[in-house]
Amino acid sequence: NAGVIQTPRHKVTGKGQEATLWCEPISGHSAVFWYRQTIVQGLEFLTYFRNQAPIDDSGMPKERFSAQMPNQSHSTLKIQSTQPQDSAVYLCASSFTGAEQFFGPGTRLTVL
Amino acid sequence: GQQVQQSPASLVLQEGENAELQCNFSSTATQLQWFYQSPGGSLVSLLSNPSGTKHTGRLTSTTVTKERRSSLHISSSQTTDSGTYLCAIPGGLSGKLTFGEGTQVTVIS
Numbered sequence: 001n002a003g004v005i006q007t008p009r010h011k012v013t014g015k016g017q018e019a020t021l022w023c024e025p026i027s028g029h030s031a032v033f034w035y036r037q038t039i040v041q042g043l044e045f046l047t048y049f050r051n052q053a054p055i056d057d058s059g060m061p062k063e064r065f066s067a068q069m070p071n072q073s074h075s076t077l078k079i080q081s082t083q084p085q086d087s088a089v090y091l092c093a094s095s096f097t098g099a100e101q102f103f104g105p106g107t108r109l110t111v112l
Numbered sequence: 113g114q115q116v117q118q119s120p121a122s123l124v125l126q127e128g129e130n131a132e133l134q135c136n137f138s139s140t141a142t143q144l145q146w147f148y149q150s151p152g153g154s155l156v157s158l159l160s161n162p163s164g165t166k167h168t169g170r171l172t173s174t175t176v177t178k179e180r181r182s183s184l185h186i187s188s189s190q191t192t193d194s195g196t197y198l199c200a201i202p203g204g205l206s207g208k209l210t211f212g213e214g215t216q217v218t219v220i221s
Contacts, residue, residue, distance in 0.1 A: 033208060042213055043198070048206040056206035091155065098207055100145060103155040 004104035006092050011112045013082045021077040021107045025094030032075050033093040034067060037074060043091075049075060050097060082111045114203040118212035125189045125219045133147050133202050133215045134185040135199030143202050144175055145209070150195040158182070158197075189219045 005024040008099065025032045033085050034046040045059040049069040064082075069075040079086055089108050093101040115138040125131055135144070146158040158168050161173040161182065170189075175182040186193060196216050200209040 008131040031207070035209070043200075043209075043211040045186075045210075048208055050206075056204065056208065058204075059208070092217075093155075094209075098143075098202075100139040100143070100157060100160040101202075101207075101209060102157055103147075 004092055004094050006090075006103055006104035008107060009103050009105060010108045010110070012035075012112065014112055015083060016081050019079045019082050019086075019109055020109075021090050021092075021109070023075045023077070023092030023104060024073055025075070025092070026102060027073075029094035029102075030097050031095045031101075032069060033095075034075070035053075035091045035093065037089045037091060037106070038087075046077070046090075074110050079109075082109075084111045087111045114210040115140075115197055116203050116212040117195075118202055118215050120215060122215070122216040122218070125193075125217065127189060127191055127219055127221045129189050129219075130147050131186045131189060131217065133186070133199075133217075135182045135184070137180050137182075137199075137201045139201075139203070140177065140180070141201045141203075143207070144172055144182050145173075145200045146173055146182075147198040148195055149198060149214075153195070155198070170188050178218055183210060186217070190215075191219045192221050193217060194219045 032049045047057040052069045064080045089106040093103045095101040147155045159173045163177045172185040196214040198214045199212045
């Protein structure tokens with residue numbers, strides 16, 4: 001089992017550009033979570049899918065951020081018109097519903 | 113919402129020493145996870161322990177649910193144990209994790 005896979009590991013964008021982050025959950029896991037980690041804010045929940053359906057996006061910034069899960073093998077987090085304050089490590093986790101969560105290595109996004 | 117507090121914020125150990133990390137949470141939890149994160153590294157799940165005592169290797173977690181606290185005991189510390197230890201509690205219908213701020217552990221030889 002390869003664990004949760006996230007690509008790219010590092011991404012550098014210019015201010016105003018779009019960034020798309022990819023996550024492949026552990027096969028068989030029904031739940032997929034996205035979190036963001038910064039030094040100032042620590043680890044913050046962004047959004048959650050169960051069986052590919054969006055269930056809870058209460059942590060997502062209302063503008064510019066969107067997430068999708070078009071099939072059971074991958075989810076994407078898209079940030080439009082990136083701003084320097086979006087710089088963070090974006091983490092994807094998967095689990096069986098209600099169970100222990102396993103995290104991917106993260107994507108470090110740097111917005112210049 | 114759920115609040116999670118960890119203590120101490122940091123500690124320095126001489127190799128071979130033991131350490132105990134604390135996690136307190138504000139609401140009843142049905143699950144609790146301890147994670148390890150190396151500098152610049154990913155989150156590695158160490159233990160999932162909603163109640164009672166669990167062991168893995170040199171790590172022992174004890175959770176007292178009704179007192180809303182958990183501890184992580186590291187025995188015979190090694191330099192490779194250096195990093196940040198995070199406690200997390202799921203909440204809401206989604207089970208989204210709320211994390212403590214972590215305990216930064218430094219083990220020196």
